[in-house]
Amino acid sequence: MTLTIRAFAGAVVLAASSAASVAGAHAQKPGLGGAKSEYKRPADAVLKRKLTAVQYAVTREDDTETPFRNELWDNHEAGIYVDIVSGEPLFSSIDKYDSGTGWPSFTRPLEPANIKKLTDHKLGYARTEIRSAHADSHLGHLFDDGPRPTGLRYCMNSAALRFIPVARLEAEGYGRYASAFKAKSASK
Numbered sequence: 001m002t003l004t005i006r007a008f009a010g011a012v013v014l015a016a017s018s019a020a021s022v023a024g025a026h027a028q029k030p031g032l033g034g035a036k037s038e039y040k041r042p043a044d045a046v047l048k049r050k051l052t053a054v055q056y057a058v059t060r061e062d063d064t065e066t067p068f069r070n071e072l073w074d075n076h077e078a079g080i081y082v083d084i085v086s087g088e089p090l091f092s093s094i095d096k097y098d099s100g101t102g103w104p105s106f107t108r109p110l111e112p113a114n115i116k117k118l119t120d121h122k123l124g125y126a127r128t129e130i131r132s133a134h135a136d137s138h139l140g141h142l143f144d145d146g147p148r149p150t151g152l153r154y155c156m157n158s159a160a161l162r163f164i165p166v167a168r169l170e171a172e173g174y175g176r177y178a179s180a181f182k183a184k185s186a187s188k
Contacts (some may be wrong), residue, residue: 012188
């Protein structure tokens with residue numbers, strides 16, 4: 001389905017820090033992970049009104065938020081992280097770790113098809129930029145200094161993410177991810 005401005009406006013969710021979270025209406029449909037999406041990102045003018053200044057600067061202008069002063073860097077609650085613009089599932093708390101950098105860091109994506117990797121030379125050397133596949137939101141960068149088992153560090157900006165706790169997965173249309181957390185609890 002094509003996301004309309006009306007559906008987009010209805011999908012705005014306020015995050016705990018009072019920052020507006022913009023989730024696409026299709027985010028509540030099964031098959032989002034890896035399935036070809038008909039999602040159409042709203043115009044930048046619409047996003048500028050719906051997102052906070054920091055969220056817009058990070059997702060649309062490739063900015064970086066301040067380390068250790070962002071909403072999710074030290075979040076230890078179980079759940080998933082979705083793109084703040086489209087709602088596409090990106091990362092899980094199961095793969096989150098404290099990298100000491102002051103940004104949320106993950107060893108792998110929850111849905112690899114929902115991220116894309118680009119080469120970024122903005123600092124004068126090559127880095128791997130991570131963007132969301134459907135909304136084309138700038139999320140952060142990928143480094144090869146992470147822990148086992150992947151050795152990777154997906155260093156993301158909180159401003160590009162919306163956290164959905166396990167208790168809200170079903171209600172927000174992400175129920176298919178709940179079983180991973182049940183399995184993790186059972187293995188403890």
